[in-house]
Amino acid sequence: MTGDDHGAAAERTRLAWRRTALSAGVVGLLAARPAFHPDAGVPQWITAALSGLGWSFLVAIAYRRARALMKSPPHPGRRTIAAYALTTVALAALASLVVML
Amino acid sequence: MTKSACCGCTFSTEKVNNSYVLGGLRQWIDPEKTPTVGRTPDYRFSLANERTFLAWIRTGLALIAGGLGVAQFLPPLPIAHLREIMAILLLVLGGLVALRAVDHWARTERAMRLGQELPGSRFPAVLAVAVALGAVAMIVAVVVQAAG
Numbered sequence A: 001m002t003g004d005d006h007g008a009a010a011e012r013t014r015l016a017w018r019r020t021a022l023s024a025g026v027v028g029l030l031a032a033r034p035a036f037h038p039d040a041g042v043p044q045w046i047t048a049a050l051s052g053l054g055w056s057f058l059v060a061i062a063y064r065r066a067r068a069l070m071k072s073p074p075h076p077g078r079r080t081i082a083a084y085a086l087t088t089v090a091l092a093a094l095a096s097l098v099v100m101l
Numbered sequence B: 001m002t003k004s005a006c007c008g009c010t011f012s013t014e015k016v017n018n019s020y021v022l023g024g025l026r027q028w029i030d031p032e033k034t035p036t037v038g039r040t041p042d043y044r045f046s047l048a049n050e051r052t053f054l055a056w057i058r059t060g061l062a063l064i065a066g067g068l069g070v071a072q073f074l075p076p077l078p079i080a081h082l083r084e085i086m087a088i089l090l091l092v093l094g095g096l097v098a099l100r101a102v103d104h105w106a107r108t109e110r111a112m113r114l115g116q117e118l119p120g121s122r123f124p125a126v127l128a129v130a131v132a133l134g135a136v137a138m139i140v141a142v143v144v145q146a147a148g
Helices: A008-036 A042-068 A079-100 B018-029 B043-073 B082-114 B123-147
Strands: B003-006 B009-012
Touching (some): A008 B043, B043 B082
Antiparallel strands (some): B003 B009
């Protein structure tokens, strides 16, 4: 059933997680950007802190999953996936807040 | 038994109730346990499904970054709040893409366990049309500005 692909599938998946974490970095930085404006106040600092938190969470999950994929044979992802998607949705909501502030 | 597709989930219409909705959410978190069905597929298929999910998440993240970029780098537009509305539309689209990504991943995982046909989806087509409409609107805006 599990053919020997010399870990290529797991490697591709690890790289996909890394790419995704890097993409999340762009969102995290853009969402934190208003906090560096000279007129920035407490709301901007709070949203920047929250976006930094969300980004760290996404990077941490991706790192953890990438490590789990080193095992052979790798287990399919489960909770990680839902957590990743829901954190992304939360970042979208936070970004809407940043836009409306 | 009539089958209908709503939110991309296939179910018998007689069973539309809260327990179905909760079951759907449980399936997101743990598609292997609820329901305990089928057999574990070749891990390479599961990983391919995971990569597809990640590609969709990146699409969603790109839309979110686009929304933030519109709000932060576009000059104020002649119509009041148009810039903010465009930004929010992109952000909502990004959030929808992420939600749909996890739903599609869970349904695909379940279908593979049951040895069923993989779920189809109109979502890519809908997203493509939405992006194309946005591009047309931008072209019109640029042409109008250049002419005026």
